[in-house]
Amino acid sequence: xxxxxxxxxxxxxxxxxxxxxxxxxxxxxxxxxxxxxxxxxxxxxxxxxxxxxxxxxxxxxxxxxxxxxxxxxxxxxxxxxxxxxxxxxxxxxxxxxxxxxxxxxxxxxxxxxxxxxxxxxxxxxxxxxxxxxxxxxxxxxxxxxxxxxxxxxxxxxxxxxxxxxxxxxxxxxxxxxxxxxxxxxxxxxxxxxxxxxxxxxxxxxxxxxxxxxxxxxxxxxxxxxxxxxxxxxxxxxxxxxxxxxxxxxxxxxxxxxxxxxxxxxxxxxxxxxxxxxxxxxxxxxxxxxxxxxxxxxxxxxxxxxxxxxxxxxxxxxxxxxxxxxxxxxxxxxxxxxxxxxxxxxxxxxxxxxxxxxxxxxxxxxxxxxxxxxxxxxxxxxxxxxxxxxxxxxxxxxxxxxxxxxxxxxxxxxxxxxxxxxxxxxxxxxxxxxxxxxxxxxxxxxxxxxxxxxxxxxxxxxxxxxxxxxxxxxxxxxxxxxxxxxxxxxxxxxxxxxxxxxxxxxxxxxxxxxxxxxxxxxxxxxxxxxxxxxxxxxx
Amino acid sequence: xxxxxxxxxxxxxxxxxxxxxxxxxxxxxxxxxxxxxxxxxxxxxxxxxxxxxxxxxxxxxxxxxxxxxxxxxxxxxxxxxxxxxxxxxxxxxxxxxxxxxxxxxxxxxxxxxxxxxxxxxxxxxxxxxxxxxxxxxxxxxxxxxxxxxxxxxxxxxxxxxxxxxxxxxxxxxxxxxxxxxxxxxxxxxxxxxxxxxxxxxxxxxxxxxxxxxxxxx
Ligand SMILES: [Cu+2]
Numbered sequence: 145x146x147x148x149x150x151x152x153x154x155x156x157x158x159x160x161x162x163x164x165x166x167x168x169x170x171x172x173x174x175x176x177x178x179x180x181x182x183x184x185x186x187x188x189x190x191x192x193x194x195x196x197x198x199x200x201x202x203x204x205x206x207x208x209x210x211x212x213x214x215x216x217x218x219x220x221x222x223x224x225x226x227x228x229x230x231x232x233x234x235x236x237x238x239x240x241x242x243x244x245x246x247x248x249x250x251x252x253x254x255x256x257x258x259x260x261x262x263x264x265x266x267x268x269x270x271x272x273x274x275x276x277x278x279x280x281x282x283x284x285x286x287x288x289x290x291x292x293x294x295x296x297x298x299x300x301x302x303x304x305x306x307x308x309x310x311x312x313x314x315x316x317x318x319x320x321x322x323x324x325x326x327x328x329x330x331x332x333x334x335x336x337x338x339x340x341x342x343x344x345x346x347x348x349x350x351x352x353x354x355x356x357x358x359x360x361x362x363x364x365x366x367x368x369x370x371x372x373x374x375x376x377x378x379x380x381x382x383x384x385x386x387x388x389x390x391x392x393x394x395x396x397x398x399x400x401x402x403x404x405x406x407x408x409x410x411x412x413x414x415x416x417x418x419x420x421x422x423x424x425x426x427x428x429x430x431x432x433x434x435x436x437x438x439x440x441x442x443x444x445x446x447x448x449x450x451x452x453x454x455x456x457x458x459x460x461x462x463x464x465x466x467x468x469x470x471x472x473x474x475x476x477x478x479x480x481x482x483x484x485x486x487x488x489x490x491x492x493x494x495x496x497x498x499x500x501x502x503x504x505x506x507x508x509x510x511x512x513x514x515x516x517x518x519x520x521x522x523x524x525x526x527x528x529x530x531x532x533x534x535x536x537x538x539x540x541x542x543x544x545x546x547x548x549x550x551x552x553x554x555x556x557x558x559x560x561x562x563x564x565x566x567x568x569x570x571x572x573x574x575x576x577x578x579x580x581x582x583x584x585x586x587x588x589x590x591x592x593x594x595x596x597x598x599x600x601x602x603x604x605x606x607x608x609x610x611x612x613x614x615x616x617x618x619x620x621x622x623x624x625x626x627x628x629x630x631x632x633x634x635x636x637x638x639x640x641x642x643x644x645x646x647x648x649x650x651x652x653x654x655x656x657x658x659x660x661x662x663x664x665x666x667x668x669x670x671x672x673x674x675x676x677x678x679x680x681x682x
Numbered sequence: 683x684x685x686x687x688x689x690x691x692x693x694x695x696x697x698x699x700x701x702x703x704x705x706x707x708x709x710x711x712x713x714x715x716x717x718x719x720x721x722x723x724x725x726x727x728x729x730x731x732x733x734x735x736x737x738x739x740x741x742x743x744x745x746x747x748x749x750x751x752x753x754x755x756x757x758x759x760x761x762x763x764x765x766x767x768x769x770x771x772x773x774x775x776x777x778x779x780x781x782x783x784x785x786x787x788x789x790x791x792x793x794x795x796x797x798x799x800x801x802x803x804x805x806x807x808x809x810x811x812x813x814x815x816x817x818x819x820x821x822x823x824x825x826x827x828x829x830x831x832x833x834x835x836x837x838x839x840x841x842x843x844x845x846x847x848x849x850x851x852x853x854x855x856x857x858x859x860x861x862x863x864x865x866x867x868x869x870x871x872x873x874x875x876x877x878x879x880x881x882x883x884x885x886x887x888x889x890x891x892x893x894x895x896x897x898x899x
Contacts, residue, residue, distance in 0.1 A: 251695035253705040319712045327705040328695075353712055357720035365727075365835065374812040374831035376727060382738075382825045387730055391723055664697065 155655040170255035176241035190225035198614040206597040214597035215282035222285030234406035245649035248330025253323040261316035268310030275302035289377040289388040293369040318352025332667035344409025347433035359395035393444035407544025417645040418494040419486025422672040432471035465515035492566035496547030503539025528588025559635030573620035579613025738822035742829030761790035772868035788851040
């Protein structure tokens with residue numbers, strides 16, 4: 145890095161490049177990079193375990209893994225992808241890097257807390273990885289009691305401790321963002337001028353603050369039950385395992401919005417930039433993030449329609465779950481309306497954003513099938529559910545993450561990546577993803593159960609399609625890794641604003657200097673003022 | 683490079699001391715909200731079980747030492763008073779009074795923990811610690827054990843927060859002794875006070891819920 149840096153003005157990468165200075169940094173941009181490196185490790189763990197699962201499902205009797213080995217593999221996949229990749233992905237990497245830049249601040253409100261959150265993340269991640277390599281865990285990412293608390297004789301305690309610890313890194317990130325957005329905005333940057341990426345992170349922070357402590361205490365109770373034998377969910381003592389599910393989903397449904405809302409923020413930025421237009425219905429897109437965050441706290445029961453909760457509770461949860469479709473629909477309609485009559489340019493971030501809209505729409509609509517009491521009874525625990533949430537979490541959240549990483553890569557590193565390769569990778573990801581997961585809707589509708597290592601022979605054709613799709617998807621992930629790293633050495637210098645985008649982050653040099661701005665900027669116009677930008681240029 | 687400031691307590695990424703203070707205050711409130719959600723999970727669960735096993739929970743409650751619980755409540759309320767006085771002293775720039783009230787708060791906090799320890803020791807001797815050694819002479823002994831699971835989980839978690847609070851007090855004492863707090867820079871004392879009052883309030887809920895309400899239901 146140091147050889148490159150001599151050619152460029154001093155920036156956050158070039159000042160003090162030693163290892164210790166990185167490990168003790170309080171610069172939000174460096175902490176974002178630290179997070180990027182660590183979540184990449186967990187993405188690799190999650191992706192390799194997914195590959196092993198798909199390979200094993202190549203044949204009906206299970207080609208690679210049987211019984212508990214298979215259970216451990218899908219548990220590893222779920223736990224590392226959800227708690228250690230998806231939840232921190234956009235907030236901890238792009239959010240950390242961009243929020244202060246976007247609101248014209250020198251750093252987040254609590255830089256030391258920010259660094260602490262990364263260390264907590266690493267500690268939690270290490271516990272979970274140690275648990276995985278010294279025997280693994282077979283409960284799935286959901287840790288349902290009483291299996292997790294009494295019957296499973298795998299490394300549940302250490303894994304739960306790891307997830308518990310990591311929860312606090314998420315809480316600290318949310319707290320930091322909330323205060324940063326409230327108190328650190330540049331002069332003139334009113335709430336109605338905030339970029340939608342910031343609004344999305346505001347809503348996400350609320351969920352992190354309100355939801356994460358609940359799952360933390362719940363996992364702590366499971367740990368106490370296993371470790372000390374004080375059985376809060378133990379049926380033998382009169383405890384009710386269903387209460388675990390209530391508390392778990394009280395967090396874990398909103399957690400889906402921790403994963404998807406930041407992606408929606410990315411999509412809003414990218415769509416506006418590559419349509420050269422103000423986002424249609426800005427207020428509604430911003431407000432819908434808050435609406436999703438709030439309603440999201442009252443729908444957890446849709447995970448428990450067949451758990452024996454009362455029919456009336458089921459009815460209410462079903463109805464409330466439908467309500468989430470309204471703000472989600474508002475977003476999709478407004479993005480589409482922004483494209484209308486825009487001068488659309490199909491750069492890689494835009495391809496990812498358009499992919500997001502399509503895949504998220506399919507994921508959201510199939511969610512309605514599952515929110516309907518009657519159909520859910522048929523579809524519960526089938527591959528239909530697996531396909532649905534992968535459309536949201538991979539098709540939505542990860543596609544958004546890839547889009548954001550490409551959009552801001554020139555800002556983060558100062559280098560441009562190759563245009564052709566990046567477009568090809570975005571298309572490959574879209575094709576590979578659909579080939580992997582669309583067949584799973586059909587499999588699930590026809591009754592193939594999830595979390596089983598064998599299946600009836602008549603399901604093999606669709607499973608082979610899915611496995612083939614996964615290999616294309618893998619290539620779609622691998623290519624960006626190669627050319628993004630390549631760009632660090634051979635890429636062209638990006639300049640402060642390669643996309644001609646609005647937003648304060650693009651007024652800072654690429655990569656930005658340690659304090660972000662020479663002088664704190666003063667904001668005089670709304671976000672996405674692309675029309676005034678064009679007239680100024682003409 | 684960040685510009686230099688004359689104000690010694692101002693961190694470089696803030697524009698002004700007021701901004702830094704407002705951010706710290708909002709941060710502490712947000713933190714307390716996460717704490718409410720954290721304890722809220724336990725309270726929700728407890729409420730569900732209290733309504734399901736009211737008899738057994740009342741019986742478990744009768745095994746608790748009402749006198750020690752009440753004494754501890756008084757001790758904690760007293761500590762909240764001395765904490766409030768400490769904040770006031772810091773605001774007025776009275777260093778000696780600040781140190782005195784902080785020391786009193788620390789002392790009362792330790793007294794609470796000591797009394798709690800005595801209670802735990804009694805419960806241990808009476809074989810009321812949940813687990814294989816748990817013994818209680820009752821037809822609903824399993825549900826009584828569930829009550830004690832909650833008793834130890836909730837008061838234990840609260841005690842852990844008290845330990846953190848005492849640590850905070852020691853930290854404040856150290857910096858107060860070095861004369862770091864001034865009438866324009868006393869919010870570390872104020873915000874630690876918020877935390878202290880919060881932990882106090884948690885006990886104000888725990889005491890009736892564990893020691894009193896279940897007893898009469
Ligand atoms: Cu859900």
